[in-house]
Amino acid sequence: MAWDFGLSKEEEAYRQQVAEFLDRELTEEIARQSWEDLGLGKEGRAFARKLWESGLLGWSWPEEYGGRGMPPIYDFILLDELGKRWSAHVPNDVGYTMTGHTILRRGSEEMKKEFLPRIIRGEIEFGLGYTEPEAGSDLARLKMYAEEDGDYYVINGQKTFNTECHYSEYHWLCCLTDKTVSPYKGMTLFIVDMNAPGITIRPMTTMSGEQTNEIFYDDVRVHKSRIVGEKNKGFYHMMEALGSERNYVFVPSRYRPYLEMLIDYAKNTMYEDKPLAENPMVRDKIAQIAVEVETAQLLADHARWMEWNQMTMTCEPEITKVVVSELEQKMVDSAMQILDLYCQLEEGSKYAPCGGRIEWEFLHSFMTTIGAGTSEVGRNVIAQRGLGLPRG
Amino acid sequence: MDFTYTEEQRMMKDAAHGFLGKVCPNVEWYLEMDKDEKGYTDELWQGMAELGWMGIAFPEEYGGIGGDFLDLIVLLEEMGYKAVPGPFLSSVILGGYTILEAGSEDQKQEFLAKISTGELVMTMALTEPGTTRFDPFLIETEAKENGDGYIINGTKLFVSDANVSDYMIVAARTVGNKLSRDGITLFIVDSKSAGIEMSLLKTVAGDKQCEVVFNDVKIPKANVLGKINEGAAVIEKTLQKAAVGKSAEMLGGCHRVMEISVAYAKERVQFGKPIGMFQAIQHHCANMKMATEQSIFITYKAAWMIANDMEEAPKFAAVAKTWVSDAYKKVALIGHQIFGGTGYIIEHEMPIYSRRAKAGEYAFGNPNYQRDLIATRIGL
Numbered sequence: 099m100a101w102d103f104g105l106s107k108e109e110e111a112y113r114q115q116v117a118e119f120l121d122r123e124l125t126e127e128i129a130r131q132s133w134e135d136l137g138l139g140k141e142g143r144a145f146a147r148k149l150w151e152s153g154l155l156g157w158s159w160p161e162e163y164g165g166r167g168m169p170p171i172y173d174f175i176l177l178d179e180l181g182k183r184w185s186a187h188v189p190n191d192v193g194y195t196m197t198g199h200t201i202l203r204r205g206s207e208e209m210k211k212e213f214l215p216r217i218i219r220g221e222i223e224f225g226l227g228y229t230e231p232e233a234g235s236d237l238a239r240l241k242m243y244a245e246e247d248g249d250y251y252v253i254n255g256q257k258t259f260n261t262e263c264h265y266s267e268y269h270w271l272c273c274l275t276d277k278t279v280s281p282y283k284g285m286t287l288f289i290v291d292m293n294a295p296g297i298t299i300r301p302m303t304t305m306s307g308e309q310t311n312e313i314f315y316d317d318v319r320v321h322k323s324r325i326v327g328e329k330n331k332g333f334y335h336m337m338e339a340l341g342s343e344r345n346y347v348f349v350p351s352r353y354r355p356y357l358e359m360l361i362d363y364a365k366n367t368m369y370e371d372k373p374l375a376e377n378p379m380v381r382d383k384i385a386q387i388a389v390e391v392e393t394a395q396l397l398a399d400h401a402r403w404m405e406w407n408q409m410t411m412t413c414e415p416e417i418t419k420v421v422v423s424e425l426e427q428k429m430v431d432s433a434m435q436i437l438d439l440y441c442q443l444e445e446g447s448k449y450a451p452c453g454g455r456i457e458w459e460f461l462h463s464f465m466t467t468i469g470a471g472t473s474e475v476g477r478n479v480i481a482q483r484g485l486g487l488p489r490g
Numbered sequence: 491m492d493f494t495y496t497e498e499q500r501m502m503k504d505a506a507h508g509f510l511g512k513v514c515p516n517v518e519w520y521l522e523m524d525k526d527e528k529g530y531t532d533e534l535w536q537g538m539a540e541l542g543w544m545g546i547a548f549p550e551e552y553g554g555i556g557g558d559f560l561d562l563i564v565l566l567e568e569m570g571y572k573a574v575p576g577p578f579l580s581s582v583i584l585g586g587y588t589i590l591e592a593g594s595e596d597q598k599q600e601f602l603a604k605i606s607t608g609e610l611v612m613t614m615a616l617t618e619p620g621t622t623r624f625d626p627f628l629i630e631t632e633a634k635e636n637g638d639g640y641i642i643n644g645t646k647l648f649v650s651d652a653n654v655s656d657y658m659i660v661a662a663r664t665v666g667n668k669l670s671r672d673g674i675t676l677f678i679v680d681s682k683s684a685g686i687e688m689s690l691l692k693t694v695a696g697d698k699q700c701e702v703v704f705n706d707v708k709i710p711k712a713n714v715l716g717k718i719n720e721g722a723a724v725i726e727k728t729l730q731k732a733a734v735g736k737s738a739e740m741l742g743g744c745h746r747v748m749e750i751s752v753a754y755a756k757e758r759v760q761f762g763k764p765i766g767m768f769q770a771i772q773h774h775c776a777n778m779k780m781a782t783e784q785s786i787f788i789t790y791k792a793a794w795m796i797a798n799d800m801e802e803a804p805k806f807a808a809v810a811k812t813w814v815s816d817a818y819k820k821v822a823l824i825g826h827q828i829f830g831g832t833g834y835i836i837e838h839e840m841p842i843y844s845r846r847a848k849a850g851e852y853a854f855g856n857p858n859y860q861r862d863l864i865a866t867r868i869g870l
Contacts, residue, residue, distance in 0.1 A: 099492060099494045099495070099496055099497065100492060100494070100495075100496045100499075100560075101492060101493065101494070101495070101496075101560055101790050101793075101794050102491055102492040102794065103491060103790075103791045103794050103795075104491070105491070171491070357868075361868055361869055361870060364870055365869065365870065375865075375869075375870040376870075378862070380870075381861065381862055381865035381870050382858065382861050382862070382865070384865060384868070384870060385812075385860075385861035385862070385864040385865040385868070385870075386812070386861055388809070388864055388868055389809050389812045389813055389861070389864065390813075392788065392791075392806070392809050393784035393787070393788050393809070393813050394784075396784065396787035396788055396791060397783060397784060397787065399491060399493075399787070400493050400783075400787055403491050403492070403493055404493075413779070414783075417779065417780050417783055420776075420780060421780055421784070474769070474773070476776075477769075477772060477773040477776035477777070478769060478772055478773075478776075480775075480776035480779050480780065481766075481772035481773065481775045481776045481779075482772065484776070484779055485748075485752050485775050485776075485779055486752075486756070487752065487755060487756065487766040487767070487771075487772050487775060488756070488763075488764055488766055488767045489767070490763075490767045490768065490769060490772075
């Protein structure tokens with residue numbers, strides 16, 4: 099035991115292996131699917147297969163399902179290296195970093211055998227099915243209902259902001275199975291085939307061009323064996339997964355390429371015959387971005403370290419989430435002030451600096467403090483679970 | 491990766507917590523120390539010396555305990571938590587570490603042993619009235635060769651703890667113009683030397699920062715510290731350690747402010763419930779927690795890099811000083827907001843911390859200064 103912020107020899111060796119592979123194989127086309135949240139397209143699937151075949155996927159998963167039985171830090175190293183190259187997550191993001199862990203923790207042996215090997219190989223993806231029109235920050239307002247019918251459940255209702263569903267194989271669905279108790283005690287998690295009869299997907303386009311979806315269930319029949327964990331324990335299964343999910347999803351290294359891009363821009367852009375890099379305002383703003391990227395990275399490192407050492411996390415991943423999402427907005431604002439008028443120009447526009455990346459990130463950054471829980475709910479969690487303040 | 495103290499550090503931290511709680515008993519005591527010319531008690535200084543704190547980071551061959559910079563940071567964090575007054579950081583980092591870095595074998599033997607036992611107090615004199623902001627390399631104080639020694643003339647400002655020091659490390663110009671990094675030489679100067687005049691500056695935190703005037707002060711050649719004309723690089727290294735040391739103190743302050751503010755939010759009842767039940771207060775508290783968490787990790791990472799002499803240590807020292815300065819200022823402000831009028835009263839604990847947060851922010855380079863260093867380090 100002693101303060102140590104470095105990687106072990108073995109971890110560093112894996113990092114280098116990943117870095118070499120990504121430098122060779124990660125094209126802009128593939129990275130773009132990730133940074134623009136375009137989803138798991140053809141290129142992404144091919145890339146996931148290559149990652150698997152090169153022996154770089156799945157190190158942190160149990161051997162019996164195709165992994166290598168190593169601690170979670172290996173997956174975090176993979177995510178960090180992807181993030182440094184404009185690609186903040188593995189192609190099958192939701193399966194690999196979110197639902198897979200819950201299946202591992204709560205799923206039946208049969209379910210584990212069916213899903214985990216394919217998740218670990220990067221072959222299948224899930225769409226999260228939590229939010230409903232009436233249930234945003236407050237999941238207790240869930241209405242979607244699954245009615246028992248022999249060995250099946252018949253599900254009816256509507257979901258919204260279910261982002262991955264237009265390309266994923268499965269829907270990770272949370273709905274009510276008991277309406278007579280508090281909603282927290284009546285929720286169940288199901289895995290539903292995305293192409294099951296009765297499911298309708300209607301696209302919604304966000305301001306940054308990303309597609310999310312409304313999903314309608316009309317008498318969709320799902321077999322009992324597709325319940326994840328226990329019936330009516332869905333809420334608790336989701337909550338226990340939340341911290342870990344935040345550790346995997348909020349990857350501060352994804353801001354490093356922006357920082358590098360801005361440094362490059364400041365060095366190579368002249369104003370009054372001097373590079374912007376000599377301008378005190380520009381230096382100050384870019385340095386502050388560097389400060390915040392470093393401190394955010396440490397929050398992530400710490401929360402992840404707690405996770406792989408099986409320590410109880412109260413609010414640490416939540417802190418990472420709130421900090422990282424707000425960092426993105428501050429970073430974009432600083433970058434736009436540096437680019438000045440030109441910050442408005444979209445990718446493809448003749449004079450667009452930095453490939454229009456900042457303009458796109460500006461549009462995207464509105465989502466970060468809302469998606470996966472708003473900053474306000476996040477601060478409530480930090481105050482109540484982290485500091486023990488009473489619930490209002 | 492590991493985010494834990496060593497067993498020894500944990501024990502030391504607990505011991506420090508207990509000891510400092512006793513010798514810095516209450517707000518009245520701090521107010522007395524503010525007014526007192528010396529600014530700390532013998533009980534405090536002797537106690538720290540007996541616990542071996544001043545020598546914690548120095549090699550045993552020079553009378554130290556043989557720990558490292560991280561051990562020192564653990565202590566400074568606890569000192570910041572208790573807002574401990576006195577010349578500890580000045581003596582150990584500005585004095586001791588500079589001698590460890592640049593001193594001759596004789597100088598190390600002579601000074602480090604005495605610093606380690608607390609019988610000798612040192613500081614460093616850098617800033618001058620010729621600049622209107624922190625610039626440790628704008629040096630007009632002159633050292634002229636004279637026979638077998640030097641004669642120093644000039645004025646230094648914001649010299650921490652000069653009033654209680656036995657020796658000062660003085661940066662003086664031996665060649666070059668006032669802005670040149672080359673030509674700065676460090677001297678170990680007896681604070682009682684003829685020709686030195688000192689006066690305490692009245693500061694927001696009531697800490698002991700001095701004006702020191704040198705009028706034809708004679709220094710023997712043996713008291714040159716490090717290479718002639720090459721003092722700037724030594725100063726830079728010392729300032730990195732001082733910045734991280736100050737960050738550790740400020741981090742400790744963040745912890746204390748958060749602790750008392752959150753406790754108060756739980757017990758103070760308004761509108762029929764504890765104010766900590768209101769989201770406005772909860773979000774303030776969450777902001778304190780987030781700022782403090784980042785302060786912990788960036789301080790210890792910078793210290794870890796210094797302790798291991800890593801290439802990126804200078805950058806991380808500046809990142810730490812930037813982040814923690816801003817964080818402490820923010821945390822202190824939130825603390826006042828939660829305590830309301832109560833915290834505005836001079837006998838309350840809050841003003842001790844908010845005033846120190848301001849002093850800390852400006853010590854060894856404020857965030858603007860540090861960000862400029864970072865900009866250079868990242869290639870701008």
